[in-house]
Amino acid sequence: MSTYPVQTIAKQSRLASRRLASAPESQRNLALAKMAEALESIKTEVLEVNSQEITKARDEGQSEAMIKRLTVDDKTFQYMLSRLQKVAQLPDPLNRILAGHTNSAGLKVLKKSVPLGVIGIIYESRPNVTTDAAGVCIKSGNAVILRGGSEALLTNTLLADTMIEGAVAAGLPEHAIQIIRTPGHEAVGELLKMDEYIDVLIPRGGKGLIKRIAEGTRIPVIKHYDGICHQYIAADANPEQAVAIAVNSKCQSVQVCNALETLLVDKQCAEQLLPLLWTAFDSNRIELRGCDETQKLLPGIAPATEDDWHTEYLAPILSVKIVDGIQAAIAHINHYGSGHTDGIVTQSLAMARQFEEQVDSASVMINASTRLSGGGDYGLGAVVGISTDKLHVRGPVGPDELTTYKWVAYGEGHLRA
Structure with a gap:
């Protein structure tokens, strides 16, 4: 297995990005198809290599949550392939005319979508990020440098090398997809210095990783901090629907960033709904950890502290608060939320619109589970993360979000007067 200095990798990516x-x-979509085909042909090898890394992780005492994120089983592998196939089916994010006009002098002015250039993806444990990131970047015409966690180095390298073969077979430059093969923090430190060659960094992992990356580089970073997601059950909510949405938001998968962490219940329906919610x-x-009012209705649950309202549990824990109307719910969300995903359950269109307009989050869900905020459900296919920033992207980061634009002017010998 060959290794290259990080600077060499970055330079190669810059050159590849110009061609890409x-x-x-048609060529980018062909590359995605060949990448999926190549991966399918080594499925058995991927599962075997991943199994070895899982065994090693268990022997080293890694948590079950880490093991789950690290695991590539048959279902996960098929999911990874399907994401590559779906991203290929998306409309082309490049060369779209975003705006345009012809001025009074006859100069034709266009605003056109183009790739960002070179994307660096730094991530922990999840091998599916390797395929998702490569797929999204190739679709959007960006070269990508992958740097996964050392716990999945063999799996990630095998996946990346196979996708490189597929992309090259479609005629794309060899270095359109690259992976850093050196474990340890030194390579990451070097990557953060490559502002001459890398246009954007996207860290995927815990808050500590994201903070370390954002504070250690001059390269723009698309950040995804906490997913402190809320669901507000309004006074007029249908009880059966409210319970189903709240339970799905929290329980469908507790360890993910769009899982429900704080449930807000309107005081007008709290007495009726809280016992139903508690049972579910x-x-x-x-x-459950509740405010004082919640504890009165649900005696025996733990008290919620100030820290609970600030916490992304990623665990089977939920904080619950009774609020006095929609304005109190919105105020709580905007104060404690992380700008990820927040929802309302209501039968009132006016109340839904008020919530939508006033809640400052990347995704606002109306009568729907917070678990539906993501690339797949939004029709983006694969994504490389969910941004809680506002510049330059917000929410799921798919092919469209990895583009910028350039201005193009067509003249016929036009000169400034």
Whole structure:
């Protein structure tokens, strides 16, 4: 297995990005198809290598949550392939005319979508990020440098090398996809210095990783901090629907960033709904932590502290608060939320619109589970993360979000007067 200095990798990516930017949509889609085909042919090898890394992780005492994120089983592998196939089916994000006009002198002015250039992806444990990131970057005409966690180095390298073969077979430059093969923090430190060659960094992992990356580089960073997601049950909510949405938001997968962490219940329906909610959450083994008013209605649950309202549990724990109307709910969300995903359950269109307009989050869900905020459900296919920033992207980061634009002016010998 060959290794290259990080600077060499960055330079190669910059050169590849120039060629990739002009690759036609048909060639990029062909590359994605060949990448999926190549991966399918080594499925058995991927599962075997990943199994070895799982065994090693268990021997080293890694948590079950880490093991779950690290695991590539048959279902996960098929999911990875399907994401590559779906991203290929998306409309071309490049060369779209975003705006245009012809001025009074006859100069034709266009605003056109183009790739960002070179994307660096730094991530922990999840091998599916390797395929998702490569797929999204190739679709959007960006060269990508992958740097996964050392716990999945063999799996990630095998996946990357195979996708490189597929992309090259479609005629794309060899260095359109690259992976850093050196474990340890030194390579990451070097990557953060490559502002001459890398246009954007996207860290995927815990808050500590994201903070370390953002504070250690001059390269723009698309950040995804906490997913402190809320669901507000309004006074007029349909009880059955409210319980189903709240339970799905929390219980469908507790360890993900769009899982529900704080439930807000309007005081006008709290007495009726809280016992139903408690029963449903208890059957799913969810620990509730409540405000003073919630504890009065649900005696025996743990008290919620100020820290609870600030916490992304990623665990079977849910904080619950009774609020006095929609304005109080919105104020709580905007104060404690992380700008990820927040929802309302209501039968009032006016109340839904008020919530939508006033809640400052990347995704606002109306009568829908917070778990539906993501690339797949939004029709983006694969994504490389969910941004809680506002510049330059917000929410799921798919092919469209990895583009910028350039201005093009067509003249006929036009001169400034």
